[in-house]
Amino acid sequence: MKYFTVGPSELYPIVPSKIKQALKDGVLSISHRARIFDELFESTTNNLRTLLSVPKKHSIFFLSSGTEGMERIIQNMTKQKSFHLVNGAFAKKFYQMALQLKKEPLKIEVEYGASFDWKEISIPRSTELVCVTQNETSTGVAIDLKQIYMLKRKNPKVLFAVDVVSSIPYVDVDYTKVDAVFFSVQKGFGLPSGLGVLIVSPAAINKSLSLEKQGVSTGSYHSFASLKECADKFETPETPNVLDIYLLNKVIQDMLKKGIDVFREETELKAKLIETCVENNPKLEYLAKNKKHRSQTTHVILVQEGSESCIRMLQKNKYLVNGGYGSMKNDCIRIANFPAHSIEDLKKLAGFLSTI
Amino acid sequence: MKYFTVGPSELYPIVPSKIKQALKDGVLSISHRARIFDELFESTTNNLRTLLSVPKKHSIFFLSSGTEGMERIIQNMTKQKSFHLVNGAFAKKFYQMALQLKKEPLKIEVEYGASFDWKEISIPRSTELVCVTQNETSTGVAIDLKQIYMLKRKNPKVLFAVDVVSSIPYVDVDYTKVDAVFFSVQKGFGLPSGLGVLIVSPAAINKSLSLEKQGVSTGSYHSFASLKECADKFETPETPNVLDIYLLNKVIQDMLKKGIDVFREETELKAKLIETCVENNPKLEYLAKNKKHRSQTTHVILVQEGSESCIRMLQKNKYLVNGGYGSMKNDCIRIANFPAHSIEDLKKLAGFLSTI
Numbered sequence: 001m002k003y004f005t006v007g008p009s010e011l012y013p014i015v016p017s018k019i020k021q022a023l024k025d026g027v028l029s030i031s032h033r034a035r036i037f038d039e040l041f042e043s044t045t046n047n048l049r050t051l052l053s054v055p056k057k058h059s060i061f062f063l064s065s066g067t068e069g070m071e072r073i074i075q076n077m078t079k080q081k082s083f084h085l086v087n088g089a090f091a092k093k094f095y096q097m098a099l100q101l102k103k104e105p106l107k108i109e110v111e112y113g114a115s116f117d118w119k120e121i122s123i124p125r126s127t128e129l130v131c132v133t134q135n136e137t138s139t140g141v142a143i144d145l146k147q148i149y150m151l152k153r154k155n156p157k158v159l160f161a162v163d164v165v166s167s168i169p170y171v172d173v174d175y176t177k178v179d180a181v182f183f184s185v186q187k188g189f190g191l192p193s194g195l196g197v198l199i200v201s202p203a204a205i206n207k208s209l210s211l212e213k214q215g216v217s218t219g220s221y222h223s224f225a226s227l228k229e230c231a232d233k234f235e236t237p238e239t240p241n242v243l244d245i246y247l248l249n250k251v252i253q254d255m256l257k258k259g260i261d262v263f264r265e266e267t268e269l270k271a272k273l274i275e276t277c278v279e280n281n282p283k284l285e286y287l288a289k290n291k292k293h294r295s296q297t298t299h300v301i302l303v304q305e306g307s308e309s310c311i312r313m314l315q316k317n318k319y320l321v322n323g324g325y326g327s328m329k330n331d332c333i334r335i336a337n338f339p340a341h342s343i344e345d346l347k348k349l350a351g352f353l354s355t356i
Numbered sequence: 357m358k359y360f361t362v363g364p365s366e367l368y369p370i371v372p373s374k375i376k377q378a379l380k381d382g383v384l385s386i387s388h389r390a391r392i393f394d395e396l397f398e399s400t401t402n403n404l405r406t407l408l409s410v411p412k413k414h415s416i417f418f419l420s421s422g423t424e425g426m427e428r429i430i431q432n433m434t435k436q437k438s439f440h441l442v443n444g445a446f447a448k449k450f451y452q453m454a455l456q457l458k459k460e461p462l463k464i465e466v467e468y469g470a471s472f473d474w475k476e477i478s479i480p481r482s483t484e485l486v487c488v489t490q491n492e493t494s495t496g497v498a499i500d501l502k503q504i505y506m507l508k509r510k511n512p513k514v515l516f517a518v519d520v521v522s523s524i525p526y527v528d529v530d531y532t533k534v535d536a537v538f539f540s541v542q543k544g545f546g547l548p549s550g551l552g553v554l555i556v557s558p559a560a561i562n563k564s565l566s567l568e569k570q571g572v573s574t575g576s577y578h579s580f581a582s583l584k585e586c587a588d589k590f591e592t593p594e595t596p597n598v599l600d601i602y603l604l605n606k607v608i609q610d611m612l613k614k615g616i617d618v619f620r621e622e623t624e625l626k627a628k629l630i631e632t633c634v635e636n637n638p639k640l641e642y643l644a645k646n647k648k649h650r651s652q653t654t655h656v657i658l659v660q661e662g663s664e665s666c667i668r669m670l671q672k673n674k675y676l677v678n679g680g681y682g683s684m685k686n687d688c689i690r691i692a693n694f695p696a697h698s699i700e701d702l703k704k705l706a707g708f709l710s711t712i
Contacts, residue, residue, distance in 0.1 A: 003385040008598065016379045023372045028548040029359040031678065064420030064550070067577050067594035074576075093577075100576040186595060192384040194420070194550045194597030220430075220456040221423050221449075238423035239542060241550030241597060242364065322387065 002345050003336075004321045006137050006166060006298055010340040012190030018250045019243070027246050032239045040242075041234040044249040051252050051260055052168075054175050054199055061227040062240050063196035066165040068222070069182030070094045070131075071101070072198060073161045076208035076224045077180060078129040079216055080104045083158075085121075085143075088112055088136030089325050090163065095131070112139045112328070113287040113300075118147045128207070129159045135167035138325035140300030140334065141288045142167060149177045159204060167297050169260060169339070170267045179204040185244060188297065189251050190340035195244035200224065255339065263339045270337050270346045271296040277350040284353070287324075287332060299335040300324065303356070307333045310356050319349045358701050359692075360677045362493050362522055362654055366696040368546030374606040375599070383602050393598065394590035400605040401587075407608050407616055408524075410531050410555055417583040418596050419552035422521040424578070425538030426450045426487075427457070428554060429517045432564035432580045433536060434485040435572055436460045439514075441477075441499075444468055444492030445681050446519065451487070468495045468684070469643040469656075474503045484563070485515045491523035494681035496656030496690065497644045498523060505533045515560060522654050525616060525695070526623045535560040541600060544653065545607050546696035551600035556580065611695065619695045626693050626702040627652040633706040640709070643680075643688060655691040656680065659712070663689045666712050675705045 003010040022028060030036050045060045054060065063069055074082060074097055084095040084107040098105035106124060110116055123130060130151070135142045152160050161180040164171050168183045175181065179201040186193035208224035218224065221237040230237050255263060275294075278284040283304040288294045303310045307323045307330055314321055314333075324332030337346065359366040378384060386392050401416045410416065419425055430438060430453055440451040440463040454461035462480060466472055479486060486507070491498045508516050517536040520527050524539045531537065535557040542549035564580035574580065577593040586593050611619060631650075634640040639660040644650045659666045663679045663686055670677055670689075680688030693702065 001382055001385075003382070005385070005387050008385050008387060008595065011384055015384075019375060019379065023375065026357055026359070028367055028371075029357075029361070029364050031361050031364060032549070064424075065594040065596075068420075071576050071578075097576040100573065100579065102571070102573040184595060192597075192599045193388070193595045194600065215458070217456065217458040220427050220453040222427075223456065238421040239364065239540060239549045241420070241548075243548045243599075244550065 002319050004319055004341065004349060006322055006334050006336045007184070007187035008193050009187060009336050009338055010190060012251045012254070012340045014250060014254055015190060015247060018247055022243060022246055028243055030242065032236060032242060037242065038234040040246060040249065041236070044245050044252070047249060047252040047256065048197070051256055052173070052175070057202050058175055059200050059205060059228055059231055061198045061200070061231055062236055062245060063198055063222065064194060064241065065196045066163070066182060066184035067093075069196050069198050070097050070163070072219060072222050073129070073131070073180050073182065074098045074101050074103060075217070075219045076211065077159050077161060077204055078103055079211055079214065080128070081106070081124070081126045082129040082131055083107070083123055083127045084131045085116055085133070086110070087115060087139060087141055088133060089138035090136060090165070091131070091133035094133065094163065113141065113289065115141050115143060115290065115293040118151065121151060123151070123155045123158060127155070127158050129161060130155070131161045131163075133163040134171060135164060135295050135298060137166045137298050139287055140295045140298045141293045142295035145171070145173060149174065152177055159207060167295065169255065170264055170297050172264065175199060175201070185248055187336070188338045189248060190338060191244055191247050191251060194241045195248065266343065267296050267337060267339070270341065270343055271299070273346050273350045274299050274335060274337065277354050281354055281356070283356055297337050299337065301333050301335070302331055303333055305356070306330050313356065314349070314352055317352050319352060358675050360675055360697060360705060362678055362690050362692045363540070363543035364549050365543060365692050365694055366546060368607045368610070368696045370606060370610055371546060371603055374603055378599055378602055384599055386598065388592060388595045388598060396598075396602060396605065397590040397592070400601055400608070403605060403608040403612060404553070407612055408529065408531070413558050414531055415556050415561060415584055415587055417554045417556070417587055418592055418601060419554055419578065420550060420597065421552045422519070422538060422540035425552050425554045426453050426519070428575060428578050428580075429485070429487070429536050429538065430454045430457050430459060431573070431575045432567065433515050433517060433560055434459055435567055435570065436484070437462070437480070437482045438485040438487055439463070439479055439483045440487045441472055441489070442466070443471060443495060443497055444489060445494035446492060446521070447487070447489035450489065450519065469497065469645065471497050471499060471646065471649040474507065477507060479507070479511045479514060483511070483514050485517060486511070487517050489519040490527060491520060491651050491654060493522045493654055495643055496651045496654045497649045498651035501527070501529060505530065508533055515563060522692070523651065525611065526620055526653050528620065531555060531557070541604055543692070544694045545604060546694060547600055547603050547607060550597045551604065622699065623652050623693060623695070626697065626699055627655070629702050629706045630655050630691060630693065633710050637710055637712070639712055653693050655693065657689050657691070658687055659689055661712070662686050669712065670705070670708055673708050675708060
């Protein structure tokens with residue numbers, strides 16, 4: 001079976017052999033307080049910094065999921081007022097999390113499949129934190145980073161948090177222009193699930209420290225202060241998912257060898273294949289009507305006859321895709337386009353899709 | 357190398373082959389919203405229930421670490437007043453976490469290596485939650501569960517949370533007598549790190565729901581309400597560490613075949629081997645002076661000449677143990693005694709240890 005699901009998804013090709021290597025080398029038994037772990041932490045964060053061009057002053061933290069990323073951002077980067085751009089289920093979750101954490105979030109919401117009218121967005125004066133889901137896994141809508149940077153430029157004192165869970169490492173973020181970026185590894189990095197990564201600016205750290213000074217709880221073992229104190233020693237506060245950190249390092253090393261630009265070009269090439277297939281088939285239609293809003297990495301496609309028979313047909317041919325998210329389950333299919341997916345497989349998948 | 361470290365530790369023998377099986381079967385790519393995952397969740401929690409005799413009314417939640425267990429218990433089981441029995445670094449961490457989460461914890465503290473005078477313990481009247489570290493990984497002191505049950509009987513309206521991180525599955529908890537029990541899988545279950553388990557009573561769930569009603573934040577995606585809503589559907593709120601849940605199920609199935617009592621007897625037999633070795637060597641001495649307080653699964657031993665040369669000698673012979681925890685690093689060694697450790701290897705380790 002080839003997994004074109006939006007995450008967990010197809011494993012990055014070297015993962016199985018690297019897992020076997022990890023077993024041989026005893027990686028699964030090493031102590032998270034041993035020097036060998038510190039070296040792994042340092043190497044992984046250094047390589048990630050190189051791959052994604054993360055400035056030295058930014059901190060890289062390991063969490064357990066993208067979802068945890070949302071919680072830690074809300075806890076550490078806002079006392080009360082967060083502002084959420086909601087265009088799908090995951091952006092909504094981010095907003096609801098702020099409510100659950102007893103903040104006072106505001107939101108603007110657009111119809112699923114649509115994006116925002118950026119000229120019309122006005123950030124309320126007291127806003128501390130803006131939360132944006134750059135790539136909505138539920139709708140397949142991607143936001144142009146330039147719009148986010150422009151909004152930040154207009155509101156320079158407001159912190160910006162960006163969810164790139166299902167677009168990284170394709171998406172080329174300028175980390176100097178935002179304050180928190182987070183993702184999980186079971187999507188674009190093609191790894192087993194159970195690890196999240198959070199990259200934060202010095203301003204984000206300062207905000208967290210200032211909240212603590214004001215007596216606001218920023219969490220406990222995963223407060224930015226606790227995470228940073230440990231990360232500065234190449235450690236984590238708790239026993240982390242050591243295997244996933246090891247595998248992430250291996251995958252990044254492989255990506256560095258090939259060059260991130262090659263992956264980014266290939267992603268666009270493969271996206272084109274799916275797009276052409278959809279455009280040529282009257283029974284298929286992108287949920288995102290506006291071509292400019294469509295994600296390259298997460299293709300959410302309305303299927304005229306319903307998604308079920310289409311998913312079944314693809315599965316019979318050994319290609320697994322997702323149904324639509326939540327209430328759109330039976331209306332849409334969702335196809336991932338990650339570095340682990342080969343051009344050849346994408347061509348075959350598009351071929352099968354064109355027969356419905 | 358044989359890992360007698362206190363966690364991460366030696367892998368349970370079937371783990372390497374089951375990881376390879378998982379790779380073959382595509383377990384690392386399955387969606388956490390697919391039926392196949394729900395079946396895995398249901399099977400794993402059912403088997404864990406059988407192995408540990410967890411009542412049907414208790415909920416089993418998957419977290420990412422034992423440390424997360426502490427945070428979620430504090431958030432969901434106390435509005436303000438927790439009471440902590442502190443006899444080591446991990447019990448202290450539990451207490452400090454309550455402070456960080458802006459509760460008003462109280463504690464009684466004994467010297468590291470000692471245990472409590474149970475007759476003297478009086479729980480303050482307003483206490484909502486008592487936190488006990490049943491097996492202190494930093495000191496090798498274990499608490500007799502009967503003392504905990506007795507304290508609960510004297511304070512029936514107070515909730516009790518018990519850390520069994522490094523004693524499970526040896527420790528035989530009566531889950532009807534406490535309200536929260538938590539552990540991680542990289543110790544007694546011999547698995548890769550990155551998964552925590554939290555078992556809670558209906559009273560614990562009710563407390564969390566009542567806090568929510570009072571407007572107290574119980575966290576977000578890992579509030580008991582959110583965890584329970586998902587667990588009732590055999591799901592997790594976030595994408596979890598699917599591989600570890602799969603492996604936990606395999607290890608539990610293997611333990612069920614052999615019988616948990618056999619493991620418990622073997623643990624005591626192996627503990628006796630280390631104890632005899634220490635008693636016969638004047639250069640070695642348990643940190644816990646009182647024999648009754650010594651952990652069967654975590655042996656913390658003072659080394660007269662300092663721990664460093666002892667650790668090096670054992671390592672040369674392919675046996676890895678830990679140094680002492682924190683400031684005791686150079687004074688002690690710590691030896692784990694988990695189901696993954698064979699009697700034969702423990703005999704060899706004791707043999708080498710007796711030569712110092």
